[in-house]
Amino acid sequence: MRFHSVSVLLWGILLQYTDAVRHHILTKSWDEAQEDCLSYQRIAANRSEHFRSHHYPGEDSLTKELVFCIALNLRAYDPARNVVRVEVLGKFFQPDPDDADNVERTNECLRTVDQKPPAVVGCRRSEFYSSAVDTVFEAFRCFYYHFGNLNQAAPPLPPTDLELEQVREECTRIVCLPVELLRDRLHLKEHPLWDRFRRCVALRTGFSGVEHEGTAQYGTRDEYYHS
Secondary structure (H helix, E strand, C coil), rough: CCCHHHHHHHHHHHHHHHHHHHCCCEEECCCCHHHHHHHHHHCCCCHHHHHHCCCCCCCHHHHHHHHHHHHHHCCEEECCCEEEEEEHHHCCCCCCCCCCHHHHHHHHHHCCCCCCCCCCCCCCCHHHHHHHHHHHHHHHHHHHHHHHEEECCCCCCCCCCCHHHHHHHHHHHHHCCHHHHHCHHHHHHHHHHHHHHHHHHHHHHHHCCCCCCCCCCCCCECCCCCC
């Protein structure tokens, strides 16, 4: 009986650990991120099935907040820089091969969206995020209505600023660079070990284009991503 109890306890711990890892993996599909957010936000079953069918027609707050959660989960919105990463968002849509104008229409739509939500000076944090929620949803709708269909791809997720900072510090130690050089970009680039450091960061983040200055830049209103 005691062995059975211990086994059940260990199995429960393993399930909790596995579930925690699932929410922090480095690749994730739109549907996987959506399942996370449906659980986080405790959305009712009747609405959940609607979203699982990739129907997001409404202007209601629930739809907007779900899309915002998914964008955060997939790192298509960077809260530290307060900017929508439209190139990341575009990776989760499959363009129609017979639609020759989808990129042009999508770009035209994105030009109407301020990808850096306006800061609400002197207001509550919740009001600031309501602005970001609206901005993310409008950018999402540009892809949803003009670019293509949501796909099942699970591309690598860009590292957060915190993760990138940790990787940089680790790589300075790995290649035997003084950590202090991270605060001196010019001298860091001039150091003989710069190429080793940059390669270390790229390999540990999984992004060949990521350098020490920050996360790779993911498009602008006028130049979102050319496919």
